[in-house]
Amino acid sequence: MAEEYADRDVVLVTVSYDDTDEDIRAFLEANQYRFLVVRDDREHGVTGPIYQVGPIPTLLLIDRRGRIAYRHVGYEHGDEQELRAELEAALVAPGA
Amino acid sequence: MNRTVQGILGLAVFVVCAGLLSGCGERAGGYTFHTTLVDTLDVYVHPVERPVLDLASEPPPDLLGADGLADRNPKYGRLVLGNLHEDPLEFILFDSPEEEGVPAGLIVDLDRDADLADDPTYALHRYAEGSSYFLSDTVEVAYGVDVAGMLETVRRKVYFILRRSDSEDMLRYSLVGRRVGTFDHLEGGPFPFLLFDADYNGYYDHRDILVIDTNRDGVIDGNRNSVERYNLSEAFLLEDRAYRLVGLNQAGTRLSLMPYDGTVVPRVPLVAGMPAPDFTLPDISGREVSLARFAGKTVLLVFWASW
Numbered sequence: 001m002a003e004e005y006a007d008r009d010v011v012l013v014t015v016s017y018d019d020t021d022e023d024i025r026a027f028l029e030a031n032q033y034r035f036l037v038v039r040d041d042r043e044h045g046v047t048g049p050i051y052q053v054g055p056i057p058t059l060l061l062i063d064r065r066g067r068i069a070y071r072h073v074g075y076e077h078g079d080e081q082e083l084r085a086e087l088e089a090a091l092v093a094p095g096a
Numbered sequence: 097m098n099r100t101v102q103g104i105l106g107l108a109v110f111v112v113c114a115g116l117l118s119g120c121g122e123r124a125g126g127y128t129f130h131t132t133l134v135d136t137l138d139v140y141v142h143p144v145e146r147p148v149l150d151l152a153s154e155p156p157p158d159l160l161g162a163d164g165l166a167d168r169n170p171k172y173g174r175l176v177l178g179n180l181h182e183d184p185l186e187f188i189l190f191d192s193p194e195e196e197g198v199p200a201g202l203i204v205d206l207d208r209d210a211d212l213a214d215d216p217t218y219a220l221h222r223y224a225e226g227s228s229y230f231l232s233d234t235v236e237v238a239y240g241v242d243v244a245g246m247l248e249t250v251r252r253k254v255y256f257i258l259r260r261s262d263s264e265d266m267l268r269y270s271l272v273g274r275r276v277g278t279f280d281h282l283e284g285g286p287f288p289f290l291l292f293d294a295d296y297n298g299y300y301d302h303r304d305i306l307v308i309d310t311n312r313d314g315v316i317d318g319n320r321n322s323v324e325r326y327n328l329s330e331a332f333l334l335e336d337r338a339y340r341l342v343g344l345n346q347a348g349t350r351l352s353l354m355p356y357d358g359t360v361v362p363r364v365p366l367v368a369g370m371p372a373p374d375f376t377l378p379d380i381s382g383r384e385v386s387l388a389r390f391a392g393k394t395v396l397l398v399f400w401a402s403w
Contacts, residue, residue, distance in 0.1 A: 010394045013387065017401040021380040027402035038377035038385050042401070043327070050373040052323060052366055053399045062372040062387075062395040069368060090394055 001080060008091060009064070017042040017056065059083070063090045126342050126354040131277035131291060165190050165212075169197070171265060175204075177239040177252070177299075183208055185237060189220075189258065189267070198222075199258055199265075202232050220258060232256040241299050241346045248347050250299075275300075275348045276316075279308070282353075284335025290316045291348045300348035302329045306341070310334060310363070323363035331356040333363070372397070 012035045018024050024037050040047045047053060051060070054073060061070035061083070070086040072079065169191040174184035185204055192200035199220045203212045223229035234253045241248050259266045274293075280286035292305040306326045307318040310333070317324045326332050331340040338360040343352030364370070372395070376386040387395070 005394075008394075009392075010396065011390050012396045012398065013385075013390065014398040014400060015377065017399070018403065023402055024380050036379060036385065038379050040377050046375050046377065047399065049330075049363065050361065050375065051397075051399065052363075054319060054322075057398060057400040059399075060366075060372065060395075060397040062397055064392055064394055066371055066391055067369055068366060068372050071366060071368070087394070087396075 001084075005087065010087065010091075012036065013038070015040050015047050017045075061086055061090055063093060069093075126352040127279075127281065128343070128350060128352045129277050129279055130350055131275035131348060164193070165203075168193060168200075173267060175237075175269065177237065177250075180240045180242050180247075182240055185239075186210070186212075188212060189265075197260075199230050199260060202235075202256060204235055204237070206235075206237065220256075228260050230258040230260065232258075250347055277351075279334065279353070282334055282339075283337055287312060287334055288316055290318065291351070292318060293348070299346040300328075300344055301346065302327075302344075304328050306332075308332065308334070323365050331358060331360045333360050 014035055014037050016024050016037050016039050018027075018039060021039060024039060028034070028037070042048065051058075057073075057075050059070075059072045060068055063069045069090045070083075072083065165188060171189040172186070173189065174186050176184045185206070185208065187202055187204040189199055189202050192198045201220060202218045203215050204218065205212055206215050218233040218235055220230040220232050223231055232255050234255045236251060236253050238249055238251045241250050254269050256267055256269050275291040276288065277291075278286045278288050287308050287310060289306060289308040291300055292307060293300060294303065294305040305318070306328050307316050307322070307324050308326065309316045310324050319325065328341055328344065331338050333339075338356040338358065339353040340356040341351060342354045343350070345351075372387065374386060374388045376384050379385050387397070
């Protein structure tokens with residue numbers, strides 16, 4: 001889905017709470033994913049407090065003005081539709 | 097976990113306490129507050145999803161005092177609470193005589209006499225229809241804790257949570273009681289707070305959680321993503337003044353705060369429309385990546401883990 005939106009100036013930034021870079025690499029390779037991953041500490045990292053990350057996965061949509069447009073916690077089949085709608089809304093919103 | 101490992105862990109806890117919390121005792125010049133035990137849980141806190149008790153398959157024969165247990169798929173386990181490494185509480189989990197594979201009861205050797213015949217039986221209840229989780233009745237247990245060289249006997253209500261799957265049983269426990277108190281006599285206060293034994297080890301230390309009603313709306317919000325939830329080792333703001341925990345006894349009955357001079361980033365609830373806070377972290381090749389680098393683009397920011 002990220003690839004689908006790549007030509008519309010949408011970037012996917014992911015923060016993993018894995019213990020090692022190796023775990024992440026193995027996961028990306030096994031699934032043939034190629035997205036940006038930075039790694040943080042689950043309990044004592046920097047993103048947990050500032051983004052109030054509770055259950056994972058947690059997804060945030062940040063618009064072109066750098067503002068939080070949408071937040072979604074967890075994943076269930078079908079969540080993509082909601083995200084797609086929010087993404088379209090963010091892309092047509094004025095500003096930037 | 098064997099005794100040696102427990103001893104090492106206990107020692108490690110003590111050393112870290114001594115470093116972080118000034119001996120986990122009090123320090124002159126701070127503010128000291130007392131807590132009381134609550135049995136009802138009026139905040140929601142996520143449980144730790146990991147097994148805390150090993151269930152051995154073979155109970156010691158002399159522990160199986162109660163009749164008929166040997167035929168009911170008994171699972172034997174031991175629970176260590178507190179920091180004195182006293183004899184663990186032994187217990188046996190057994191299945192219903194009517195329904196094979198359905199856990200029905202728990203006997204805990206409350207008097208620690210290695211005989212279950214004289215101990216009460218607690219029922220296990222299926223958490224929800226079709227669920228593989230079972231909750232026990234609450235069990236009141238007593239154990240000793242060493243608080244700065246003084247022995248304190250702690251009585252706690254505990255319940256057990258069993259998850260039964262085809263391959264294995266996983267049992268963890270939760271202390272029913274949380275400790276609550278109020279930071280009074282502080283600028284802008286009083287601020288009610290709650291201490292939560294987040295790792296369920298039966299005593300409070302720097303790895304546990306402090307939840308403070310910082311916005312004083314009457315709700316001590318212990319949700320994992322709440323702005324009111326703090327690690328006990330981190331500084332926090334109360335009405336623009338920063339404080340840090342400098343003392344905490346292991347029974348959690350007393351804690352001390354000191355004003356903190358360092359920088360504390362205010363916790364602001366995330367709401368739509370607010371600027372996304374920036375951060376810089378290394379990617380898996382070690383290159384530093386800042387969120388600010390993607391200014392002007394629409395960003396999907398995902399927090400995840402492969403586990």
